[in-house]
Amino acid sequence: MARKNFSKKREAIYEAICSTKSHPSAEWVYNTLKPEYPDLSLGTVYRNMNGFKDDGMILSVGSVNGQERFDGNTKPHSHFICNRCGDVIDIENVPYNMQADEVVRNVSNCDIDYHLTFFYGICGKCKNIEEDNN
Numbered sequence: 001m002a003r004k005n006f007s008k009k010r011e012a013i014y015e016a017i018c019s020t021k022s023h024p025s026a027e028w029v030y031n032t033l034k035p036e037y038p039d040l041s042l043g044t045v046y047r048n049m050n051g052f053k054d055d056g057m058i059l060s061v062g063s064v065n066g067q068e069r070f071d072g073n074t075k076p077h078s079h080f081i082c083n084r085c086g087d088v089i090d091i092e093n094v095p096y097n098m099q100a101d102e103v104v105r106n107v108s109n110c111d112i113d114y115h116l117t118f119f120y121g122i123c124g125k126c127k128n129i130e131e132d133n134n
């Protein structure tokens with residue numbers, strides 16, 4: 001019984017991550033599922049999310065404002081991260097920079113399979129808030 005309950009939570013955690021493009025943190029998943037699963041603990045969410053990551057079901061996009069953020073989309077793609085609000089936005093169709101692979105191969109003597117790009121700046125939403133205040 002407990003086991004069935006656990007796997008249902010596990011499923012809910014995975015679904016919560018995949019249901020959003022916001023690249024959620026463990027805290028976000030916890031807060032989203034808590035009303036439906038009152039006995040859910042943050043530790044359970046962390047443990048399951050790390051398990052999904054190890055299994056390649058989700059990706060980590062690194063730490064933003066001190067919180068690790070995750071992605072249910074495991075297809076290689078680039079990201080924009082807002083320095084102000086911490087939004088992580090998918091950026092598709094960035095032209096692939098072969099030259100960058102060449103440079104890295106030369107300086108590191110490593111074979112490059114691929115690279116992913118992170119763009120940092122101020123997102124459209126924050127820009128609008130800024131303009132409204134002026």
Ligand SMILES: [Zn+2]
Pocket residue numbers: 082083084085086087122123124125126127
């Ligand atoms: Zn922003």
Ligand SMILES: [Zn+2]
Pocket residue numbers: 023071073077078079089090
């Ligand atoms: Zn993404």
